[in-house]
Amino acid sequence: MRVWAVANQKGGVGKTTTSIALAGLLAEAGKRVVVVDLDPHGSMTSYFGYDPDTLEHSNYDLFLHKGQVPEGMPAQLLLATSNERISLLPSSTALATLERQSPGQSxxxxxxxxALAQLWQDYDYAIIDSPPLLGVLMVNALAASQQLVIPVQTEHLAVxxxxxxxxxxxxxxxxxKQELPYSIVPTLFDRRTQASMSTLRVLRDLYPETIWQGYIPVDTRLRDASRAGLAPSQFDPKSRGVVAYRALLKHLLSRQLAPQVA
Known part of the structure; x- marks a missing residue:
């Protein structure tokens, strides 16, 4: 299994859309994917039609054992999605309480x-949707991953x-033990606005070695896919957004490291 995290300490930059779009394209290529929703807001969980406020079990259960994960628990928590090759490890609003519980717990x-080590043989990829703040949940996402995707909205505050x-x-x-490679991904790009154009130039100037040279455009079809609960490539495989995500996936696969030992 290869593990990718999608993270940024700023919200509203397209983390959930990016996570699900990449998962959908990997599934389309025949890969088995588990998506992990670590955001207490549960956007990914809601995307696939589940309510993070009412789920009886979620990945919060994984944190209730003093840092250990009981054998077989991750598999019991998995939920089906609209794509038979994608499974969901869902979020819960209870995740927001972890920061108060974490002091003193190793x-x-x-x-x-x-948890993912227990699923290592069952999936080809895991994609983790991280919350937009530094804390125990983001630390978990970064510690588990082999490659990091950082979506950045092309507007000045995002820099x-x-x-x-x-x-x-x-x-x-x-x-x-080893440095985590990352790719900066410009998102919500609108070539009609000066803000998007100038921010993209700034990002390319500041991070020439780590920025993906493409961008994810503003595309209402991505929002429509979310409303339908489908991965964007299932909903409209020829949309501008999906074409861009295909190019991003090609870039990420080219940068892939050898799989780590679980």
Whole structure:
């Protein structure tokens, strides 16, 4: 299994759409994918028609065992989605309480890595949708992943948020055994606006080595796919957004590292 995290410390940049779009394209290519919703808001969980406020079980259950994960638990929590090759490890609003519980508990930063280790042979890819703030959940996402995708909205305030995310990643890398490679992905790009055009230039100037040279355009078909509960490539495989995500996936696959040992 290869594990990718999608994260940014700024909200509204397209993390959930990016996670599901990539999962859908991998599934289309015949891969088995598990998507992990680590955002207490549960956008990914809601995308696939589940209510994070009322689910009896969720990935919150994984954190209730002092950093350990009981054998077989991750598989019991998986939910079906609109794509038979994509399974969901759902979120719960209870995840928001973890920060208050985490002081004094060792091992909480590795819960998701331990959970995915139990699913290693069952899936080809795991894609983690991370919350937009630094805390135990984002630490879990980064600790479990082999490659990081950082969506960045092409507007001026997003550049500052990206700077914080890159600094966070540098901090996380100091505690990892190996550096986590990442790709910056410009999103919500609108070539009709000066803000999008100038922000894209700034991003390319500041991060020439790590930015993907393409961009994800504003595309109402992505929103329509969300409303239908379908991965964008299922909903409209020829839309501008899906064409862009196909190019992004090709880029990410070209940068893939050898799989880690679970």
């Amino acid at each position: 091992g909480l930063g590795l819960v998701i890595a331990r 500052k948020g990206l700077e914080r995310m890159v600094n966070t990643l540098a901090m996380i890398n100091r505690s990892r």
